[in-house]
Amino acid sequence: MQAIVVEELGGPDQLRIAEQPTPEPGPGQIRVDIAVAGVNFMDTGARRLGAATGDLPFVPGVEGAGRVSALGEGVTEFAVGDRVAWVYAYGSYAQQILLPAADALPVPDDISDEVAASLMMQGITAHHFVTEAADIQPGQITVVHAAAGGLGQKLTQLIKARGGTVIGIVSSERKSETARRSGADYTVVSTADAFVEPVVELTGGEGVDVVFDGGGETTFRASMKVLRRHGLLLYYGAVIGAVPVVNMRELPHSIKVSYPVFRDHIPTREALLRHSAELFDLIRQNVLSPGIGRRYPLKDAAQAHIDIESRATSGKLLLFP
Template sequence: MRAIVIERLGGPEELRLVDRPAPRPGPGDILVDVTVAGVNFMDTGVRRLGPSAGGVPFTPGVEGAGRVGALGEGVTGFAVGDRVSWVYASGSYAEQIVLPAADAVPVPDDISDETAASLMMQGITAHHFTTEAAPVEPGRTTLVHAAAGGLGQNLTRMIKARGATVIGLASTEEKAEAARRNGADHAIVSSGDAFVAPVLELTGGHGVHTVFDGGGGTTFRASMGVVRRHGTLLYYGAFNGTVPVLNMRELPRSIKVCYPVFRDHIPGREELLRHSAALFDLVRQGVLLPGVGGRYPLRDAERAHRDIESRSTTGKLLLFP
């Protein structure tokens, strides 16, 4: 089978398409024929810094959708041919992947593979942010960084569904318009800390109740500057440059800072299935409309990484083996 393999950490050129032996499922595992894999910005950090476990060579990618091709010993609840999706199963940039059956989510007949793969990382993340990490309430005002990206689009739609106002940040006017089309009440073209003044103007000088900041250390302190009294700064930009270091006495206006961890939202299979089902329901209701910003054959994984790092894309990027 074919897979993208990284033999040396570095730039997008290190993503090589190679032939590898077909994997076999062990006890409790399933083998899946991958139909679509999601591309996430965190994949670029893993490409540069290496995986959290193990070393090179490795196959990147942590989410996707496909059909069960074989069952390992002891697996129940799945059959060959079932459609499934997954998140945080390393090695998704490939024609086949082996993953624990406990990590596989059955995909309903009315949900496409593209939609399922688009939602597993960014949809569950947005759900985590808006329902548990920094619950959004009706009448509140929020600031969403990178509002035209895949996660930003999901955040915007979930926030609007919960009755709050969205101010979206974008790097270009084209992206700002995409954020408006997706439901943002206001969209600001900004880089660095240029958003502070317009956000304060839009909020009458009070600032927003919640900032969802994935911009990294370059925007962290500016984001603190637009959080109103007792508001929340939710920071998730670990792969975007330097992680900010903060003295607690620097926190202004009694604000709160949250660093959400994905696994805290889905610590077990029960939560994974429950939250995935909630996302599929939001798709059925028209609340979530996962926007695909780019479709690439597996061999073009390098181009997909170059595109996502260039900040020129909107929506979700997908690879097709």
């Protein structure tokens, strides 16, 4: 089978396609023929800094969807031919992957592979942010950074579904249109910390209830300035820029800061099944859109990384083996 292999850490040129042995499932595992894999900004961090496993070489990518092609000993919950999706499993930039059966998610017949793959990382993350980390309530005003990106679009849609108002921060007028189509009430074209004054003005000087910030240290410090008293700054930008170091005395207006961890939302298989079922229902109800941006053949994974790092893309990027 073919896979994208990182042998040395570095730039997108380190993403090289190579032949790999067909993997054989061990006890409790399934082999999946991958139909589509998701591209995430965290994949660029793994390419530059190393995968969470710490191993070199490694196959990047942590989410996807496909069909079961082989079963390991003891697997009873799946059959060959079943459609499944997964999240946080390295090795997804490939034609095949081995997964613990306990980590695979059945995909309903009315949900396409593309939709399932696009929801695994960004959909579950957005669900975590708006239901548990921030628990958005009707009438709350929020700021969503990178509102035209795959995660930003899903955040916007879920915030609106819960009755919140969204001020979307984007880097261009073109992306502003994308954010508005996803439901953003207002958009601010900004780089670095230029959004502070427009957001404060939009809120009549009061500030916002919640900021969803994935922009790194510069935007983190600016985001503190647009929060109202006891507001919440939800930070998830560790892969993008330097992690901010903050003296507690620097926090203005008695604000709260959260660093939501993905695994805390799906600590068990039951939680994964429950939350993904809710996301699939939101897709059926047209409340949530997968927001697919660009599609690439597997061999063009390097170009997908170039594009996502350039911030020129909107929506979810997908790879097709």
